Amino acid sequence: MIHSVGNACSSSEKKIRMPAVAGAFYPADADTLRETVASFLSEASSVKADKEVQAVIMPHAGYVYSGAIASKAIKAIPADAAYKRIFLLGPSHRAAFDGASVNGAFDSYATPLGEVQIDKEACEALLRADTVFTYVPEAHAREHCLEVQLPFLQVHLHNVPSIVPIIIGTQDLSKLKKIAQALQPYFTSENLFVISSDFSHYPSYEDANRVDKATGEAVESGSLRKFLDALELNARKGVPQLLTSACGQSPIAVLLLLMEGRKDLQVRHLAYCNSGDAVYGDKNRVVGYHAFSIVKRTETFALTEEEQKQLLQIARKSIDYALTRKTDLPYDSTKLSPALQQPCGAFVTLRKGGKLRGCIGNLTGYKPLYQTVSSMARAAAFEDPRFYPVEENEMKDIDIEISVLSPLRKIQSVDELQLGRHGIYIIKGEHRGTFLPQVADETGWTKEEFLGHCARDKAGLTWNGWRDAALYVYETIVFEEQKKNN
Template sequence: MKSKTRKPNVAGSFYTDDPLHLTNQLKSFLDMVPPEKETDHPYLGFIAPHAGFTYSGQTAAYVYKIVEQLNPENIIIIGPSHYAYFNGISIDTMNYYQTPLGTVEINADIREKIAAQSKTFNYNQSAHSQEHSLEVQLPFIQIVAPKAKIIPIIIGNISYEEITETANILASIIKNNEKTILIASTDFSHFHHYNKALEMDHKAIDHIVHLDIMELVEDYNAKKIEMCGFIPAIVTIFALENLGYTNVTILKYENSGDVTGDHNSVVGYGALAISKNPVSKSELSSDEKKYLLKLARNTIRGQLRIPQDELPPSPAAILKQKRGAFVSLHKKGRLRGCIGYIQPIKSLEHTIKEMAISAAFQDNRFPPIETHEELEIDIEISVLSPIEEITDHKEIEVGKHGLIVKQGGYSGLLLPQVATEWNWDREEFLRQTCCKAGLPYDAWEKGAQIFCFTASIFNESMFK
């Protein structure tokens, strides 16, 4: 069968079509990037800009300087469709993409594995033939990872369920194919005054860094932020979150005004990298546990406008680390509210304050806590370990592990203590977690993903 090659569409406009000039320009960009500090938790995903190299090339170089160190074998590139409107996701059936620097091979095996898992994937030639958001990544890849194969994906109009399904598929592909990374292609605000662009872009990037995805979506829908690759970025964040990669680092931000000096109408560019969250210490001391419980109590009292206990300064650096955690409230032995973050999205201190408010006043299963019952409430905190996917359900230890079950757009979590309180065995724990996810009881036996974690669980009654 004759090989099919996608010819460059924006060579000579977004970037020079002269191979020598292009090579020298890219190497100059890369040489301007400061050396990256070594990390025990390598980056697995990135957000990179896709404007003309004159404007965003230096920012993109911050991503590709790290990609060069990673030396990936496969790079999944996800971009938006600027020119074609279509439903679903288009995954290119070409064999190669060409630039002035030569050809880049598409990994047909991985492409077929992705496409086979969902009807959301199709091939829309009009989407790929003109699209620049993928093409402008390729010259950098040819310089820093010349042997890497690519999987080019363009996202059209898709639902939230399709976003989560796609993220799960890509997470599985990355997990099962070593040295595979993910790059989302997006620019930020478009054609605002310099100061307005800074305001919008810093808001968007702050949401991404803290994984405040709901706030990101709300601000995007309210036009408070702009990202032409908004959905590719969300898919990338969700996919890596499934793999435990939740630490987002800002490598570089600037806008076209920083390059040209014209501040009247600028476009924003961000380079971000996603790695595992480093945790140097996992166990909390008694003083740290007491501090968090008092912090939760004071936060609830603050909302109720009643006197708070004196709170000493934060006792340890561990409380500044990003950790997943839940705050549970009990009244006379019965649950009165429970909400938390599964992933290590924010610092432990920030998480406990936010989840204390949510458990007390925003858990839809219960009415908000009232002032007269505050003293009857016992606070329990569960600080979670990193989440790991398991393939053999016999690895689950009742009383030690909490569970997460995911399938399609559905997900459910039960904390370790729930199985103990209800005297469930391993299989019943799995069935009930499936039920919590809104899935059939036997979904865990029929392809659903199973994740487990441990938790450090402590409550106020332990310290009375």
């Protein structure tokens, strides 16, 4: 059994970082530990592995409290994944320092299940990359947040690659940007990033659910700005006993910085609970736990700049032709690309002087995209019941915006809905209602508000009518004409 207090053990000049919390946070006996982790992974059967997982966010509390949630983050990773290395990023609980500490001083980390090699070359490269990286021995000696992740990786992965252990001790955004910049070359499909963080610390059970919901939705958006805003808003609410919304806010911020501009990546929320849900949990003072995976997008539909320009021309010409009563088609289908001939839904929005002048759309896309845009442009101009039909003398002052929709995808859980990225389509009997993705950004609504308003205001249901309705999500490609100087 290995259950020392985290000091180095030297064997033939090999330095091993011994476990600091075996027997406390997780079992110290190898067989018991393996059985415990395997049981958690077996119970996480609802999580299916994605083909390409770039990163996970998982908790680091004692297994009796957070093991079930941690296992769902690990279960999202393909067991046969062949990563070159794993970057472990966590917060400092025991040492105060203003930067990031990289543990390249050891050759391996030990757990009761064996050793995991450290990629000393990568550690040294980071230390050379920027002075924000140092080695602070106290930051690693008794720190648990990275250690507790290793047994999950050892049991789940067929081959465990070398690791790069990084403890972050700063909340300075300028320094976090430097950390992300140095890590950026490694943030590729050949490496896995494991971000270690618990969420709300010490509010009541009910308050934790509310606080963690807001923080979790911000993380799920993939936006650093939304994440930082959620932390600030939670802090301003004056929630009793709330010490922090996320102890690993700095490692999470680094991950979100790494994701900036990466439209090929998306955040999946996998699970949530808090310590009050555990058998031994105290509901008066809890810690929250989320699991997320960052995966490659499966949606591949895209439009080139030239294709977008063609659709805008088709929309304008369709309205012009209707106004002048010309019968010629405003397009030549033989000269259009395959993407423009693919069946897709679309919305066409007209604005005059920056104000809405008409908006009509079709979600399902029964016709080729160019035909849908042509029809919706005319409908927006002449059939929107909120406005008088557009007149010919107005066209010079009207700007056109088009939202092209990806195919509808039915979801089984609202956890699959990502605010700001997905539009929602609610169907229940004869009731139908939708919100485009940009509505979430424009309103600042939470996920529940987004769904509630759509159910009540668009589908004609009750506020909670979405809960037993069929839910579909879609994404949009939004583009517009150059705005006129009105």
